[in-house]
Amino acid sequence: MWPREFPIPTFSYDTELQLEKGNVVYRSNMTRLTPSSKTKSDILEKVAEEIFKYKAYPTDSDFSDVAEALIKKHPCLSEPGSYNGCYGWKQRLKTKMGNYRTQLKGIGCSELLANSLKSKAPEDALPAKKVKRPKRGEANHIPDIPTGETPDKLEKERLLLLSEVMKRNNRALIKDKMAKTFSLRRHEIVEKELGVEELKVRWPALFSMDEINAEFMRITTVPLQPRFLASLDKHHSKLIDIIRNKGGTVREKTRNILRVLDQSLEVNLKRECLLKSLIVYLGEDVDKLIKEYLVVQKDQGETELERCTMAVFVIREEEDPLQPP
Secondary structure (H helix, E strand, O other): OOOOOOOOOOOOHHHHHHHHHHHHHHHHHOOOOOOOHHHHHHHHHHHHHHHHHHOOOOOHHHHHHHHHHHHHHOHHHOOOOOOOOOHHHHHHHHHHHHHHHHHHHHHOOHHHHOOOHHHOOHHHOOOOOOOOOOOOOOOOOOOOOOOOOOHHHHHHHHHHHHHHOOOOOOHHHHHHHHHHOHHHHHHHHHHOOOOHHHHHHHOHHHHOHHHHHHHHHHHHOOOHHHHHHHHHHHOHHHHHHHHHOOOHHHHHHHHHHHHHHHOOOOHHHHHHHHHHHHHHHOOOOHHHHEEEEEHHHHHHHHHHHHHOOOOEEEEEOOOOOOOOO
16 A cells, blocks of 8 residues: 555665765755765665555655655755755656656566557557556556466466366365466456456356455455454444434334344344444345345245345244344
8 A cells, every 4th residue: 555654765875875964964054965966866766666666657646745755854855946845856756757667668567568558459559548557455466477487387277277166175276276377367357358257257266255355365465354344343333323323214224133233242143233234324225135035935035046136145944033044
């Protein structure tokens, strides 16, 4: 994630020595340092590398954050005549980042090659058109092919996965091969923009609960389900208080749900009641998402399952909502 306060890196020894002495002079008599071309180049190079760790395509606001952090750490670099003392550094950083991206693209950085004119369709072959940037939280947007691997080797692994996914009790092997082919899959999803139906054919293992969680972890480095459930538990009491204090239709529709909540301490049941109450609180219909049936209503449930695009089916032995499904 982009840091709240950008960390300015350590520069080369001679640059750091100049800046240290320049800061002392600036604090004593407000005399600014006039850095040489070599010093400027070193500062811009190191800062551009640090920016790239977070974003390949920073926004104007991001550049402002970096320039302000630079002047805050090294006030001797502030510029006279600039409204905030760092506008010139901001413009230099923009130019440097463009040059740095070109340099990495030439070396073969996958995330940048995806936006080269050769990779775009003829109608989109403009530098600023359809730029594929990582979404918020994506730490591994388009990872490079692992060392020692080639696209052909990874394609063979993908074909092996198609047969492995049909077998039973080989979750560990599927997980290993899905992790190994992650870079190939991201190239297909981000660069080629494959549709969901085609992805289901090429990567059927991706459409299991375990692999959805694992893929989210690979892309964002955040565990999806544990993070969601932990946040749900953290805010449980406050959310329930808000729902209880709501009157009108919401109170009427959540009365039975909250009655079940008050009778149980079981954590999964508490989560279930909270999610149902939130759906009502947000003005949605619980029954459109959560379908509850008894075991004896199996045929009716299967008929409903065929008609639904997406729903959560909860099957119970008895009508007692306190019993686990």
